[in-house]
Amino acid sequence: MSIALNIEGPSHSPSRRASCRTDAWLQSLVTESMDKDSNQVTEPKVPRVPxxxxxxxxxxxxxxxxxxxxxxxxxxxxxxxxxxxxxxxxxxxxxxxxxxxxxxxxxxxxxxxxxxxxxxxxxxxxxxxxxxxxxxxxxxxxxxxxxxxxxxxxxxxxxxxxxxxxxxxxxxxxxxxxxxxxxxxxxxxxxxxxxxxxxxxxxxxxxxxxxxxxxxxxxxxxxxxxxxIHEIPLHRDSCWEKISNFLKSSRSKDTDTDFGLDFYHHLLEFFYFKFVYGKGKHTRESRSNRETTSWNRYYSVNELKNVGISFTPTNTSVFVDVKFRNTLLGGALRIPPLNIEDSTKSLLLNLAAYETCAGLYSAKCTSYICFMRSLIDKPEDVKELRSKGILRTTIGTDDQIAQIFKEMTTNLVPNPSAYRDVKNSVESYYRDTVKRWILQYKDPFSKAVVKYSFIFGIAVSAIQAYLAETKQRPGFGFCSCSNATLLH
Known part of the structure; x- marks a missing residue:
């Protein structure tokens, strides 16, 4: 006994026809996906700006x-x-x-x-x-x-x-x-x-x-x-900085790799690895699952200045290399100088675009632009960085320079873990109540010390003058009395 399957009959129902169309559409998605995988085109070495x-x-x-x-x-x-x-x-x-x-x-x-x-x-x-x-x-x-x-x-x-x-x-x-x-x-x-x-x-x-x-x-x-494009301003290292730089260069000597020209795709990438990526082993990096992110507040230059954090320029060629150093009662943000010229905005944004196209998860330049924007909130912040030799401007006012950084960071997405150590150090310092108390009462305390030191100094000087005067009076003192007694 054989059973004939009636395939034609059920297909005439509206629900069956809709189901067939849906299945065909789902199958087309699979087919298109397979075609794209088989004909996958790699990102061009000279890509378009996103x-x-x-x-x-x-x-x-x-x-x-x-x-x-x-x-x-x-x-x-x-x-x-x-x-x-x-x-x-x-x-x-x-x-x-x-x-x-x-x-x-x-x-x-x-x-x-x-x-x-x-x-x-x-x-x-x-x-x-x-x-x-x-x-x-x-x-x-x-x-x-x-x-x-x-x-x-x-x-x-x-x-x-x-x-x-x-x-x-x-x-x-x-x-x-x-x-x-x-x-x-x-x-x-x-x-x-x-x-x-x-x-x-x-x-x-x-x-x-x-x-x-x-x-x-x-x-x-x-x-x-x-x-x-990037000229490092003259800067005289302190004795400690010279020793520190020597030790760093000694430690990194074995890990630095001098790549041939064929490692780089083009001139912009060559510049990137020289002045943004820095020395060391250059790799086409990928995102690390082990990276942890800590969230901290952003503080402007003047906010940090008011709690005792100073700003000092460094002479490293890697202009994104920002460091934080604790001092006895304060802290210091060490930032490489940056020349702000007509082409600076263009250069930084094209480096950031390159990072995005190249898939560099570290996003060093993008993160640097965003970090500097967090420091520069008002023209006063630009003025402070200029006075310290960190921003060297040949164009525009302080307000215009602040506006440039605001415009550059529109739609930029930094690496959340970038400058993690710097941000953690700043946050830790900002929350240090002992240091903040000392800085808060530093001026009244120093004024009191000067005031009472001045009074103490006047008192001591008066006593010394009095003693010097009395020593010159005749018949005063042990020796004069003794001589008078002997005469009698």
Whole structure:
């Protein structure tokens, strides 16, 4: 006996048809998810600025180049055309002076065009065929090399144009991947057309290894070019600071790692690891489940100053390296100096955007901006930090500088555990009733000491004067009486 399943019959009911449609929709979600997993696209090495950054109106200009475009994202914009003409002019002179080196550089870019495309968001490169993309990479790469090796100074540019070029080269969307820039730089150096090597050695550059050329390029970038962006103010260390720095350098000598240029994706990332991440082992970090977060109040500069916390500058190159140090009756926040210039806001926000795109959970720069914002609540806070040499401003009033930090922190999300030790120390100090009592009554107590010390001093001086006067009177004292008795 066989049983025939009536599949058609039940399907005619409305509930059955709806169930089939729902099942199909659920199945489509699974299919789409599997397709995305199989065709998963990694984040480009030169990403776009996240939308949450761009939608803040006060900060939108911080991500746009003002004079020069690098790469495909802003290529062809009308306001950048003048610098495109200068790029072509400089490259034309290079071809004229060194045709072999120019042809070698162009051929190298052509070999890398496929890999270079993958470094950008896919939709941004579709308008360029391979030849056009190669030309853009060649001109942009040669231009960066010229800027780093100070050859742009031979062009007749105004001072503000030089500053704008430097500013634009540190925008997240205005980067050239190092995998394309490094080969161009190596050929440029070995061609003998110009190099920083000429200033350091007279040996033949043709015999140099790629690693040695890379080291010289890194030195030039760090010692010359980066100084335009982050110059450490002069600061004389105390004896104790010199000893402390020596001990720290001795302990960290074995853990510091000198990475080659191929470790970095682009110039902005190179700057980040140098001045934000600092020395030590550079890693593409991930979030640690073991990290604990402690919540503390935020205090402004003047609030902390009123309870005895002072502010002192340090001379570390890592400008996010904030420390707290306890003193006998107070405390000190040690903060590296920061130059506030026209490009500072742009630089800090692009570093923060880079952190977000790179997935760096520590968010060192983002957390630093938010921490400084917590200290700067009013113009008086800016004034205090300026007086201590921590903020060095060349633009705007104290009120405008305070406003800049307020605008920068809109929509920024710091790492909750950042500056945990500093915040805990400040909070612990702020709640220390003994120290606060001493500081509260410090002025009345010191006035009383001065007052009664003054009275005591007058009394002692009067007694001393009286004794000195009586010693000079005749017939007074043991010796005079004795002599009178002997005469009788």
């Amino acid at each position: 939308s949450e950054f761009r939608k803040i109106k006060e900060n939108s200009d911080c991500y746009e180049p003002t004079v020069v475009s690098i790469g495909p994202y802003h290529h062809g914009k009308e306001n950048l055309e003048e610098m495109e003409k200068l790029k072509a002019k400089m490259a034309g002179q290079f071809v004229k002076d060194s045709i072999e080196a120019a042809e070698e550089m162009y051929s190298k870019v052509k070999e890398l065009v496929s890999d270079a495309r993958k470094c950008y968001a896919e939709e941004s490169t579709r308008q360029f065929d391979d030849e056009k993309f190669t030309q853009m990479m060649f001109l942009d790469g040669y231009f960066i090399v010229q800027v780093v090796f100070k050859q742009l100074q031979t062009q007749k540019l105004r001072k503000d144009e030089f500053a704008s070029v430097t500013r634009d080269l540190f925008l997240l969307e205005n980067q050239l991947p190092f995998q394309a820039l490094i080969p161009l730089m190596r050929i440029y150096v070995t061609s003998g057309h110009y190099s920083a090597v000429e200033r350091r050695t007279s040996s033949s550059k043709q015999s140099w290894s790629s690693e040695r050329i890379d080291q010289e390029f890194k030195k030039t970038v760090q010692e010359d070019f980066f100084k335009k």
